[in-house]
Amino acid sequence: MAELALNPVTPLLDGQGIIIDSVVKSFKPSIRNIIRMGSRKRVLALNEISLKVLPGEALGVIGPNGAGKTTLMGCLLGFLRPERGSIYIEGLPPESLHIKQMIGYLPERLTFDRWMTAVEFVSYHHELAGMPKETRQQDVEELLTKVGLDSNVWSSQLSRFSRGMLQRLGLAQSLIGKPKYLFLDEPVSGVDPGGALQIRQILNDLKKSGMTILVNSHQLDQVEKICDRVVFVNKGKVEAVEDLLEPEHQRRMVLIKFDSHEGELPGKEQLENIARQCGAEITSFSFLHATVEVRDNKALVNLVKTLVSENHPVLEVVPQSGRLERFFMEGKS
Amino acid sequence: MSAKIKKDRAINLALFKSTLEEWRYNPAFIPIMAIGFLFLIGYSIVSVTFVDAPIHEATFSSVFWTALPSVALLGAGIIGKNVSSGILSVLFARPIRRYSYVLTRWLALSVASSALCLILLAIEQIAAMAAFPGILPDFNTLSQAVARVSMCFGLSATFVMFSSIFPNTLDLGIWIMLSFSSNLIVEISHIEPYMISQISCNDLNRKITEFVVPICKELAIPIQSLVSPYLDLAYLTHTGSVSWYAVFTYFSNIGLCLLIAIAIMNRKEVSYASK
Numbered sequence: 001m002a003e004l005a006l007n008p009v010t011p012l013l014d015g016q017g018i019i020i021d022s023v024v025k026s027f028k029p030s031i032r033n034i035i036r037m038g039s040r041k042r043v044l045a046l047n048e049i050s051l052k053v054l055p056g057e058a059l060g061v062i063g064p065n066g067a068g069k070t071t072l073m074g075c076l077l078g079f080l081r082p083e084r085g086s087i088y089i090e091g092l093p094p095e096s097l098h099i100k101q102m103i104g105y106l107p108e109r110l111t112f113d114r115w116m117t118a119v120e121f122v123s124y125h126h127e128l129a130g131m132p133k134e135t136r137q138q139d140v141e142e143l144l145t146k147v148g149l150d151s152n153v154w155s156s157q158l159s160r161f162s163r164g165m166l167q168r169l170g171l172a173q174s175l176i177g178k179p180k181y182l183f184l185d186e187p188v189s190g191v192d193p194g195g196a197l198q199i200r201q202i203l204n205d206l207k208k209s210g211m212t213i214l215v216n217s218h219q220l221d222q223v224e225k226i227c228d229r230v231v232f233v234n235k236g237k238v239e240a241v242e243d244l245l246e247p248e249h250q251r252r253m254v255l256i257k258f259d260s261h262e263g264e265l266p267g268k269e270q271l272e273n274i275a276r277q278c279g280a281e282i283t284s285f286s287f288l289h290a291t292v293e294v295r296d297n298k299a300l301v302n303l304v305k306t307l308v309s310e311n312h313p314v315l316e317v318v319p320q321s322g323r324l325e326r327f328f329m330e331g332k333s
Numbered sequence: 334m335s336a337k338i339k340k341d342r343a344i345n346l347a348l349f350k351s352t353l354e355e356w357r358y359n360p361a362f363i364p365i366m367a368i369g370f371l372f373l374i375g376y377s378i379v380s381v382t383f384v385d386a387p388i389h390e391a392t393f394s395s396v397f398w399t400a401l402p403s404v405a406l407l408g409a410g411i412i413g414k415n416v417s418s419g420i421l422s423v424l425f426a427r428p429i430r431r432y433s434y435v436l437t438r439w440l441a442l443s444v445a446s447s448a449l450c451l452i453l454l455a456i457e458q459i460a461a462m463a464a465f466p467g468i469l470p471d472f473n474t475l476s477q478a479v480a481r482v483s484m485c486f487g488l489s490a491t492f493v494m495f496s497s498i499f500p501n502t503l504d505l506g507i508w509i510m511l512s513f514s515s516n517l518i519v520e521i522s523h524i525e526p527y528m529i530s531q532i533s534c535n536d537l538n539r540k541i542t543e544f545v546v547p548i549c550k551e552l553a554i555p556i557q558s559l560v561s562p563y564l565d566l567a568y569l570t571h572t573g574s575v576s577w578y579a580v581f582t583y584f585s586n587i588g589l590c591l592l593i594a595i596a597i598m599n600r601k602e603v604s605y606a607s608k
Contacts, residue, residue, distance in 0.1 A: 074604030077426055081602065097428045105426035111419040113351065115358030127347035128427040173423070183426075 016090055017212065018053035018076065018181070023085035025071055025236075045071040046082065047236035058203070058213040060227035062220060062327075068236040069216045070108065073185055076214070077105055089181060101130065104179035106170045108186040108216070114159040118149060118169055121158060125173040143172040148198045163190030171199060175206075182206065185216045200225055220325050232327065242327045247297055253320035254300060256307070257289045263313035274310070278302040291320065345429055345437045352441035356407055369402050370449070374456050396477070396563055399453055400484040403446035408492040410502035411438050412598070417501045421603040432595045435493060439591060442489040450481040476566040483583065487562030490590035497594040497601075508560070515556040521546060522553040562586040 026042040034040055045068045053059050061069050074080035075087055078094035089099045112121060122140045131139065144154055147168040158166065167190050174182060187203070188196040196219075203226045207213055217223050223230060224244065232240040258265050266274070268285045275282050275292055279299035284291040294300040300317070307314050356362050412435070415421050424434065454477055462468055495504035524546050562583050569576045 070604065074602070077422075077604075079422055079425060079602060079604040097430070100426065100428040103426060105423065107419070107422050109419055111423070113355060113420065115355060124347060124351055125423075125427065128345070128424070128429060130428055170423075 016055040017057075018051075018214070019086075019088045020049060020051040020053075020072075020076070021086050021088075023049045023072075023075060023082045023087060025068075025075060025080060025082045045236050046075065048085070049233075049236060049238055050085075051231060051238055053212060053214060055212055056207075056210045057229060058207045058215070058227045060223035060230040061214065061216045061233055062218070062223060062230055063233035067233045069233055070185060071236075072233065073183055073214070073216055077103070077183060101177075102180040104174035104176065104182045106167075106174040106182075106184045106187055108189060110166050110170045112158045112166060112169070114157065116158055117156060118144060118154045118158065118161075121169060122172050122176070126176050129176050131177055139176070143175055144169075146175070146202060147172045148195065164192050164195050167191050168195060168199070171202070178209075178211075180212060182211055182213045184213065186219075187215060187217065188219055188222055196222065230327065240327070240330075251293060251295055253283065253291055253293050255289055255291050255318045255320055256304075257315040257318070259313040259315040260288060261313075262315075263311050266307070266310075266312045274306050275303060278306055343433055343436050344440055345433050348424075348429070348434065348437045349441050352438060353445060356445060362406075365406060366449075369406065370453070374453065393557075393561075393563075393565075396480040396484050397561060399450050400446065400481050400488055400563075401561075403449040404442065404485055404488040404492060405505055405508075407445055408442045408489055408496070409505040410496060411442055411489075411492055411504075412496040412594070413499055413501050413504055414496075416497075416601065416603070419603075425603055431598045431601075435497065435591065435594045435598050439489050439493045439594075442492065443486040446485040446489060447482045450485055451478060454478055454481060472567075479566045480563050484561060484563035487583065487587055490562070490587040490594075491560060494590040494594045497597040512560050515553075515560045518549045519553045519557055522549040558582055559586050559589075 023046050024044075025046040026044045029037070029040060029043055033043075047068075049068070049072065061072065063069055071080060075082050076089070076094055078100075087094055090102070092099050113124070116124065119140055122143055123136055126136050126139060127133075144151070149165060149168045149172065153161070153165065158169070161169065167188070171184075171187060174184070184203075188199050191199060200222060203213060203215075207226070207228075213226070215223055215226060228243070228245050230242045230244060231238050232242070265287070268282070271285065271290055272282050279295040280303050281293045282290055283293055292303065294303065304314060304317060410417075415424075421434075425431070454474070458470055458474055491508060492504055495507050498504070499507055524542070564580065564583050569579055
């Protein structure tokens with residue numbers, strides 16, 4: 001896990017991107033907590049958090065529940081006022097109307113005007129965003145098609161929509177006007193696997209088009225496939241940063257599967273010897289597969305090369321946990 | 334997709350239209366409105382046909398009981414419901430000023446409730462013309478129209494203020510409580526000095542009453558005009574010239590309510606993280 005250098009944030013030279021500098025945010029305790037805990041102390045949600053998001057970057061924010069992820073997003077969107085510190089998007093505060101014209105937002109807990117139809121809802125937000133009336137119908141249809149919402153339900157009331165359909169609609173409204181910055185809070189929550197794949201594809205396309213994306217999510221596999229960089233937030237602080245564009249240099253477990261029809265299967269002792277020579281260790285072994293702990297990428301490459309050169313039928317090598325899963329678990333511990 | 338157009342207006346047309354549509358599509362709205370409306374029409378027809386002159390003078394109670402149901406039905410939770418439901422976080426991610434949101438919701442409520450009141454007045458006038466042939470709309474009709482519309486705008490401002498403070502539809506409860514208190518104060522203020530000796534038989538009660546009544550007399554009109562502001566055309570012109578003081582009071586009360594609502598909304602944190 002790469003350590004985060006918590007240096008003072010210097011403004012970006014060209015005023016692009018997002019700068020979060022030593023932001024502190026706390027909340028009054030709820031009446032329930034005062035009664036239960038007997039404490040009237042404010043709850044610290046963000047504790048001197050500093051971060052830079054570069055233009056065109058896809059940044060994932062992960063962390064346990066109550067870590068401060070949603071509070072951070074609330075501050076970035078100007079919904080919450082930090083007590084200390086500053087946030088700038090393109091050199092302007094997030095409350096600025098100029099910035100609001102550049103952003104798209106998909107909240108985690110979507111609340112819609114449920115009497116509207118899908119077309120009416122997106123048209124309404126198209127108008128709220130100050131987009132021209134002439135292109136409204138075309139833009140709305142393009143967006144609904146893009147998020148994969150079946151055209152048969154475009155004229156149905158939102159009260160009849162499933163959670164996944166509402167999520168797609170929420171994504172459509174967040175993409176109105178091709179925003180420069182896209183803030184997504186649990187974008188694939190409640191979406192079926194096909195929908196999740198489609199949303200991931202859309203986000204990857206948007207990233208390629210140069211959009212800056214900030215994703216809050218507990219779905220680590222999705223974050224891993226979308227983001228360039230991931231920050232681990234815990235107790236209101238950025239505790240670690242993982243650059244997903246860099247190769248991983250970390251111990252990890254892989255499962256090696258063999259094909260019994262294609263060659264000579266290695267015995268346990270034989271496999272242990274090969275693994276030891278390559279910088280790996282067998283943790284479990286059975287007839288057709290072995291779980292191996294490898295020191296780093298180099299060790300894994302050597303192990304596979306050696307097995308293949310000795311004519312052992314390696315069918316596939318499967319990581320036992322995702323990169324972010326390991327990153328998350330290390331961050332938590 | 335086309336480039337965006339920067340807009341920064343006090344009234345947001347998209348939000349205004351959506352507020353009106355929201356009422357139209359509310360499944361509970363049409364039946365409740367129909368029942369309420371039929372009751373008021375029945376009351377008005379009976380009243381103008383059998384009880385009194387064609388169209389009443391614009392007294393506080395006659396105006397109040399036509400304006401209040403419209404405003405209360407449409408306006409309960411006009412902002413509070415949006416705050417509680419979380420709709421505002423999606424709305425405020427758009428380039429909309431918070432004052433524009435408050436003013437637009439107020440205007441939509443005022444316009445919709447005024448329209449209902451004016452439709453009711455038109456029905457009353459038609460009933461009166463049918464019951465009393467030869468009767469035409471007169472000063473009382475105009476006075477009623479001005480009073481009802483002005484009370485709708487005034488009450489809407491009061492509801493918007495309370496709704497920006499209290500969650501969900503609690504604003505209606507608070508308004509009813511305050512209105513009840515203001516009516517009580519008005520009633521107490523009507524006690525004349527010679528009545529005090531009849532009401533209170535011991536010295537302490539008499540002294541308390543003598544102390545309370547003048548205060549209520551001072552507070553009655555300001556509180557009532559804050560809770561339910563309206564313009565009484567007959568009162569405004571009874572001296573032959575317009576009473577600018579009353580006009581100023583009416584507009585300043587509405588302005589005050591809206592300013593308070595805007596100040597509160599500007600400070601409100603709309604992310605559910607704050608909950």
